[in-house]
Amino acid sequence: MALKIIASTCTGCSACEPECPNVAIREKGGTFIIDPAKCTECEGQFDSPQCVAVCPVDGCIKKA
Amino acid sequence: MSANATFVSIASLKKGQQAVSEVIETGGGCGTTGGEGKASCGSSDGQGDMPAEIWDKVKNHPCYSEEAHHHFARMHVAVAPACNIQCNYCNRKYDCSNESRPGVVSQKLTPEQAVKKVLAVASEIPQMTVLGIAGPGDALANPKKTFDTMSALAEKAPDIKLCLSTNGLALPDQVDEICKYNIDHVTITINMVDPEVGAKIYPWIFWDHKRVTGVEASRILHERQMLGLEMLTARGVLTKINSVLIPGVNDEHLIEVNREVKKRGAFLHNIMPLISEAEHGTVFGLTGQRGPTAQELKAVQDACMGGANLMRHCRQCRADAVGLLGEDRSEEFTLDKIDAMGDIAYDLDKRQAYQAKVELERQSQHQAKVDALAAQLDLDNIDPDMTVLMAVATEGHGKVNQHFGHATEFQIFEVNKDKAQFVGHRRVDLYCQGGYGEDEQLPSIVRAINDCHAVLVAKIGACPRDELKAAGIEPVDEYAHEYIEKAALSWFGNYRKRIANGELRHVPRGDAEIRQGALTAAAEAEA
Numbered sequence: 178m179a180l181k182i183i184a185s186t187c188t189g190c191s192a193c194e195p196e197c198p199n200v201a202i203r204e205k206g207g208t209f210i211i212d213p214a215k216c217t218e219c220e221g222q223f224d225s226p227q228c229v230a231v232c233p234v235d236g237c238i239k240k241a
Numbered sequence: 242m243s244a245n246a247t248f249v250s251i252a253s254l255k256k257g258q259q260a261v262s263e264v265i266e267t268g269g270g271c272g273t274t275g276g277e278g279k280a281s282c283g284s285s286d287g288q289g290d291m292p293a294e295i296w297d298k299v300k301n302h303p304c305y306s307e308e309a310h311h312h313f314a315r316m317h318v319a320v321a322p323a324c325n326i327q328c329n330y331c332n333r334k335y336d337c338s339n340e341s342r343p344g345v346v347s348q349k350l351t352p353e354q355a356v357k358k359v360l361a362v363a364s365e366i367p368q369m370t371v372l373g374i375a376g377p378g379d380a381l382a383n384p385k386k387t388f389d390t391m392s393a394l395a396e397k398a399p400d401i402k403l404c405l406s407t408n409g410l411a412l413p414d415q416v417d418e419i420c421k422y423n424i425d426h427v428t429i430t431i432n433m434v435d436p437e438v439g440a441k442i443y444p445w446i447f448w449d450h451k452r453v454t455g456v457e458a459s460r461i462l463h464e465r466q467m468l469g470l471e472m473l474t475a476r477g478v479l480t481k482i483n484s485v486l487i488p489g490v491n492d493e494h495l496i497e498v499n500r501e502v503k504k505r506g507a508f509l510h511n512i513m514p515l516i517s518e519a520e521h522g523t524v525f526g527l528t529g530q531r532g533p534t535a536q537e538l539k540a541v542q543d544a545c546m547g548g549a550n551l552m553r554h555c556r557q558c559r560a561d562a563v564g565l566l567g568e569d570r571s572e573e574f575t576l577d578k579i580d581a582m583g584d585i586a587y588d589l590d591k592r593q594a595y596q597a598k599v600e601l602e603r604q605s606q607h608q609a610k611v612d613a614l615a616a617q618l619d620l621d622n623i624d625p626d627m628t629v630l631m632a633v634a635t636e637g638h639g640k641v642n643q644h645f646g647h648a649t650e651f652q653i654f655e656v657n658k659d660k661a662q663f664v665g666h667r668r669v670d671l672y673c674q675g676g677y678g679e680d681e682q683l684p685s686i687v688r689a690i691n692d693c694h695a696v697l698v699a700k701i702g703a704c705p706r707d708e709l710k711a712a713g714i715e716p717v718d719e720y721a722h723e724y725i726e727k728a729a730l731s732w733f734g735n736y737r738k739r740i741a742n743g744e745l746r747h748v749p750r751g752d753a754e755i756r757q758g759a760l761t762a763a764a765e766a767e768a
Binding site: 188189190191192194195196223224225227230231233234 | 322325327378382452
């Protein structure tokens with residue numbers, strides 16, 4: 178259970194990085210990636226995945 | 242060229258260098274009395290009745306003082322890419338089209354890179370007095386990056402004024418930090434005070450770990466903006482309110498916005514035209530929401546004249562802009578070039594000497610305007626309230642000193658026998674390219690200044706001269722290299738005399754077009 182960032186649509190804005198409660202997001206080559214081992218899809222933590230809620234590009238973050 | 246495009250050629254960069262050594266500017270500025278003041282930013286009263294401590298904060302700030310924007314440079318560093326709201330005039334694939342220009346991507350910097358860049362620019366350009374963080378996202382949605390940059394600069398370059406821009410959502414939580422680093426200017430973008438209006442502008446906000454949509458989103462944003470503004474006013478931080486004029490959405494509503502922000506102590510209100518073209522990929526661009534015409538913008542600005550002080554000289558610069566407003570030198574200070582610079586010595590003496598020189602030159606220009614006003618005659622058969630707009634081609638220094646064909650923007654002055662007041666600027670496509678006039682550009686230039694009776698230039702070719710005359714705009718080159726206000730008033734005195742003699746008839750002018758493409762065309766041409 179994890180989310181992934183579609184690199185081709187990521188703007189590299191970094192909005193998702195500090196919102197992740199699991200510190201699963203980091204920059205790589207100008208865009209951001211999610212560590213699937215750390216991602217919980219925010220289940221039990223928030224109503225919806227924080228990275229998806231803050232991302233300005235619809236559809237950029239999907240289920241892996 | 243990279244995506245980090247610039248708006249100026251090498252030739253105009255050299256002119257920028259010249260600006261460092263030869264600078265003269267107009268008297269006057271943002272005369273105000275604070276919360277209750279009603280003078281506009283185009284006032285020629287200089288300090289006027291402004292308290293000394295406030296005048297000291299604004300007189301050398303190019304965004305807060307119309308007069309200062311010819312002498313002093315501001316610089317933005319793009320350390321804050323993240324945003325916490327979505328606006329319909331913004332496509333995050335590029336930069337925020339409000340605080341930055343659409344279709345042009347900033348070079349993102351870490352706080353360390355940003356500090357080095359600021360020190361390098363400040364050492365090279367002594368008129369760089371202001372450092373802003375304005376995105377490309379929201380400065381306060383990136384608090385660590387923003388305040389790491391600010392704290393280092395407060396220590397290493399204490400004479401540089403710090404400012405930041407925000408949509409206001411996170412503002413109330415950050416007021417203490419803002420005060421801690423002596424950030425004494427904050428810009429808040431406020432497009433509405435009615436959440437129903439806001440719902441047409443903001444599809445969502447990210448708030449309290451949730452994406453909030455609809456009227457509720459705008460209600461929260463509005464409450465946070467008003468609270469943040471009140472808190473800044475209470476702490477003595479000067480605030481500028483930016484509003485994007487969106488015809489049919491918030492045009493008349495901005496008069497109410499002006500009233501509400503003035504009530505809460507806003508120092509300056511800057512009403513800017515929506516920038517919206519389909520290729521920017523914004524919601525408004527794709528739905529065909531148009532921007533305002535020049536006279537629509539001026540009408541709303543004029544309607545707000547009695548409220549918070551209006552700023553009319555905003556050029557909607559980019560988040561990584563370097564230079565005087567309207568001039569971009571960022572290409573001289575790209576990351577590669579700054580990395581290659583090594584250690585940077587910060588020359589405070591050179592900076593202070595420059596600023597003292599400007600002070601003297603401002604006074605001499607102010608005197609020229611006072612003299613020109615005194616020379617206006619009363620003419621019996623002329624309406625004493627007759628007012629015209631004039632377009633001016635200038636490279637800065639407050640003078641009519643640019644060739645018509647080299648102008649990428651015209652300054653617009655409103656002139657009658659009692660005043661010569663800057664009221665805005667119009668971007669145009671360059672007429673002269675490669676030494677030859679581009680005749681297809683001319684009609685678009687005429688449309689951009691179509692509400693003006695005359696255009697003041699240093700020089701103009703025969704062909705555009707004839708076309709302007711045919712369009713009813715008088716090309717004027719006899720005041721080349723004179724101070725703008727003095728030139729405008731001299732021409733106007735002469736114009737009234739010619740009407741009194743029966744040589745010509747005064748005919749009102751029509752509306753003009755805000756040439757949206759010109760905002761990005763220059764960048765694309767160099768890309």
